Amino acid sequence: MYxxxxxxxxxxxxxxxxxxxxxxxxxxxAFPQMRSPDGFFHYIDDNKVIVDWIPKK
Known part of the structure; x- marks a missing residue:
């Protein structure tokens, strides 16, 4: 399984x-970090992962 x-x-x-x-x-x-909804790639530390983006209201 994968x-x-x-x-x-x-x-x-x-x-x-x-x-x-x-x-x-x-x-x-193997998979890229998630980009923000506005298309930018934000720098984060190697030991952290972005799992979701929540748009501001």
Whole structure:
């Protein structure tokens, strides 16, 4: 199975019988950071991730 975890792509498998998850591979920064609704790319630290933008009213 694959999952988009923030900016990383993670490949893993789940064994139903034992209930274990095995991580096979993580590709860091496979997906770009989210741009703001106005199209700008705002600088953030490497240890932070933008998960949503909320427009001001």
């Amino acid at each position: 999952v988009n975890q923030a900016t990383d792509l993670v490949a893993f498998s789940y064994d139903v019988n034992s209930g274990t998850i095995t991580l096979h591979k993580r590709i860091k920064k």
